Amino acid sequence: MHEYSIVSALLARVEAEARAHGALRVHRIRVQIGELSGVEKELLESAYELARERTLCEEAELEIVAVEARWACRSCECEVPKGAVLRCPICDRPATLAEGDEIILERVEMEVPDV
Numbered sequence: 001m002h003e004y005s006i007v008s009a010l011l012a013r014v015e016a017e018a019r020a021h022g023a024l025r026v027h028r029i030r031v032q033i034g035e036l037s038g039v040e041k042e043l044l045e046s047a048y049e050l051a052r053e054r055t056l057c058e059e060a061e062l063e064i065v066a067v068e069a070r071w072a073c074r075s076c077e078c079e080v081p082k083g084a085v086l087r088c089p090i091c092d093r094p095a096t097l098a099e100g101d102e103i104i105l106e107r108v109e110m111e112v113p114d115v
Contacts, residue, residue: 003043007051018056023110026060030107034067034100069100
């Protein structure tokens with residue numbers, strides 16, 4: 001399951017940011033996961049629980065924000081309703097995926113020492 005490799009990359013990125021800011025620990029991580037990203041929320045959460053041990057994220061909450069898939073016309077930017085034929089209802093051009101396949105590290109909340 002590729003959720004473990006995603007979590008591994010996520011933790012590496014978060015730890016690099018935390019170390020760059022001299023953080024003592026990370027309190028929360030917020031990630032956007034698109035419904036078409038191929039990532040299963042429950043598997044990601046399970047992988048995170050195992051992988052965060054003995055890291056700066058050991059006590060950090062993982063917040064997952066689900067992003068629904070959305071299609072739109074590339075030419076006129078008209079949104080195509082979910083379940084409809086993937087063609088623009090206005091100009092009849094093919095619709096493309098506007099969002100819903102992303103995996104984005106949105107926010108890291110960390111504790112840094114007072115300077």
